[in-house]
Amino acid sequence: MRRYSRCRLGPVLVPACAALLAAGCASSRSGAPVGAPAPSSVAADAVRRGPIAARSNGPLAQTFLNLRPRTAATAAPGDLELRVLSSYSSIFEVGTGSAGSVSFDGELWRTSFALRTGLGSRTDVEVEIPILYATSGFLDVFIESWHAVLGLPNSGRGTRPHFDYDMSITAGGEDAYTLTGNRVGVGDIPVVLTQRIVDARGVAPAVFVVAGLEIPAGSESDGFGNGAWDWGLGLGLESNLGAWTFGGGLGWIDRVASTSFSEAGLEVQDGIAAHVDAEWRWYAQSSVLAGLRYENAVSESLGIEELGGDVLELDLGFGIDGAGRSRWLVGFSEDLIAASGTDFTALLGFQTRF
Secondary structure, three states, rough: OOOOOOOOHHHHHHHHHHHHHHHHHHHHHHOOOOOOOOHHHHHHHHHOOOOOOOOOOOOOOHHOOOOOOOOOOOOOOEEEEEEEEEEEEEEEEEEEEOOEEEEEEEEEEEEEEEEEEEOOOOOEEEEEEEEEEOOOOOOOHHHHHHHHHHHOOOOOHOOOOOOOOOEEEEOOEEEEEOOOOOOOEOEEEEEEEEEEOOOOOOOOOEEEEEEEEOOOOOOOOOOOOOOOEEEEEEEEEEEEEOEEEEEEEEEEEEEOHHHHHOOOOOOOOOOOOOOEEEEEEEEEEEEEEEEEEEEEOOOOOOOHHHOOOOOOEEEOOOOOOOOOOOOEEEEEEEEEOOOOOOOOEEEEEEEOOO
């Protein structure tokens, strides 16, 4: 088991919070988004480009349902919204305990195509189809340089060759999980129903509830899915304050272990998730987006942090209006605990409404 310190909360979170606070002070002094022609023509409190709808992109974590951060606004009946989010993650979580080992060394690309439509004035449903591809990748040198610049630990990356690939968990001599590399596959398909129960009134937040069901469409043998039906419930809040919007949410997921995971004598924990997010409309056509997401560990059966560690990811990005009814997202995520999460995730998103 590794004995070096892997916590990197301070070097990333402190400058991020400082930047967000500085943005807020600038907004408060000006009274309107930076670069906006006038508050009345921007309608800042009516525009929502966030939150960043990211989720944990770890090899094992992606096989379970996740209730992504979302806005309280629901799609209108008859409208069809298409959202595409591509997440490319570099992962190095390698550790050994007395009961087994985790070897997550590679890169994972998950591109999700989500369709959302309204079922009523306060209700919508979304179906997400994820496409997965895992590979040895090309980011090892970049990640090591990134960590060196920010003063972050490399978490043992120097102990293995660059551009190596292994995504597996073993326990008691049995293969508990393996993610097949260099193969494109469909993951499990989440279906999420959202019901807004309270509308925003001034600073009083909007309140909404979500219910999700994940269809086991991904190959269990290739590691694209867990071969079981997951379901979950969540609660969200959202409040507008001039050029700012703040949101948050809680979620619970009934995670189900795959057959191979159970046969290896490993158990999974129910998912507990929480997030907070902030949006600053700094210009008439763009917003600065930030979020913080927590997810509990998938399993503590091996007694090592690479499987039993919680995840706390910081999301930062920009939401930019495109042509017509389209919108773009550019950003990244960084795991602040650095126990079982991804090292770095690049995010690129697009959405439009028909």
